[in-house]
Amino acid sequence: MPRRQGGALLLMVSLLLATLAALAFGMNRAGGVELRSINDDYEGRAAAYLAEAGVAAARWSGQVGGCTYKKIDPTLLGAGVFTSTVKDKDEDEIDVTATGAVNGAMRTVTRTKLPLFDFKETKRVELSKDMVDTTIMNPSSESLEALPTLRLASGTSHVLMNWDLDDIDDGDVLVLSATLTLVPTSANSVARQVAVHRVTTQWDRSATWIKARPSTNWSGGNYDSAVLARADIGAAPASLDLTGLFNSWASKRVAAQGALLRLVGSNQEISFHSREATTSSRRPTLQVEYAEDC
Numbered sequence: 001m002p003r004r005q006g007g008a009l010l011l012m013v014s015l016l017l018a019t020l021a022a023l024a025f026g027m028n029r030a031g032g033v034e035l036r037s038i039n040d041d042y043e044g045r046a047a048a049y050l051a052e053a054g055v056a057a058a059r060w061s062g063q064v065g066g067c068t069y070k071k072i073d074p075t076l077l078g079a080g081v082f083t084s085t086v087k088d089k090d091e092d093e094i095d096v097t098a099t100g101a102v103n104g105a106m107r108t109v110t111r112t113k114l115p116l117f118d119f120k121e122t123k124r125v126e127l128s129k130d131m132v133d134t135t136i137m138n139p140s141s142e143s144l145e146a147l148p149t150l151r152l153a154s155g156t157s158h159v160l161m162n163w164d165l166d167d168i169d170d171g172d173v174l175v176l177s178a179t180l181t182l183v184p185t186s187a188n189s190v191a192r193q194v195a196v197h198r199v200t201t202q203w204d205r206s207a208t209w210i211k212a213r214p215s216t217n218w219s220g221g222n223y224d225s226a227v228l229a230r231a232d233i234g235a236a237p238a239s240l241d242l243t244g245l246f247n248s249w250a251s252k253r254v255a256a257q258g259a260l261l262r263l264v265g266s267n268q269e270i271s272f273h274s275r276e277a278t279t280s281s282r283r284p285t286l287q288v289e290y291a292e293d294c
Contacts (some may be wrong), residue, residue: 043105049108050077050100058096059114066120067294069094079103079181081138092116092293094174117174117291127286130164132258135272136221138209145205149185149278150284152194152261153269158221160199162258163286168250172293178246180229181257183282185271187235194265195230196240197223198248199257214247220260223260233270246288 058072072084084098094116099108134145137157152160161180167177180196201222203212212218229240242259250254263270273282 002153008293032180043102044107046080047100047102047105047107050080050082051098051107053077053107054082054098054100055111058084058086060219062094062116063119067116067118071230109179116294118294119291122176122289122291125167127163127167127288128284131161131275131286132205133284134207135159136207136209138220139207141210143206143208146276148274148278150272150274152263154263154266159261160203160221160258165249165256168288168290173250173290174248174286175243175290177289178242179287180242181239181285182272183237184233184235185273188270191232191234191272192262193232193266195227195264196242197260198228198245199223199260204259221260
């Protein structure tokens with residue numbers, strides 16, 4: 001697995017374990033008879049968290065080890081310890097039983113059919129070739145899909161983008177990174193913050209501010225209110241992390257209906273080169289790295 005992805009994933013696990021260590025360490029501050037019941041409850045919950053850390057450690061070990069399965073020996077964490085045992089159920093799923101212990105408290109959890117992905121043999125693809133991008137602008141009722149630029153204006157102009165997922169839709173996959181890169185059409189002395197949202201209505205190349213497609217009306221695009229990515233964009237090419245969005249599509253948790261970009265601030269404008277730009281190096285790019293199931 002590339003060092004960059006390995007470091008990012010290791011950081012995620014390290015943060016989890018560090019949080020649990022801080023929780024376990026905090027138990028040492030409580031004392032006195034009147035706090036004994038509180039301590040007992042605290043230690044029990046800490047032991048349960050440690051057991052979950054054991055599950056995560058077993059799954060992590062199997063994935064970075066290239067679909068291996070092994071027992072996790074007792075591992076000290078703060079004032080406690082966890083251990084876990086892995087049972088191979090199928091090629092791409094494992095059952096894990098883990099135990100966490102803190103002082104006299106002990107908790108055991110079992111998690112079944114946990115998916116396992118091969119982090120040692122990741123793949124990279126660029127999904128820029130078959131993408132669709134367009135500007136929807138109020139009050140325009142005409143499609144702007146063929147223009148060489150994408151324009152954002154506060155409250156009156158949004159950008160829609162979608163990609164063909166066939167290259168990552170050939171089985172169960174875990175998207176490790178999905179990076180959208182946009183190139184501004186001109187230098188901006190003051191950066192504009194751009195937010196990305198998941199589109200919740202199917203649209204096509206004919207989309208406008210008032211219609212998603214000929215048979216479906218909307219107003220400025222239908223999208224989930226959760227912001228998936230943000231970037232302050234000035235003169236230089238900007239990257240937006242769409243990993244979570246692509247993972248939700250690859251796992252079929254939500255329908256792949258594209259992304260909507262909008263300006264967060266008021267009274268602002270910014271433009272980017274579109275896929276119709278005459279210079280190919282200025283067109284939007286989408287790089288995806290993913291792991292297949294074991």
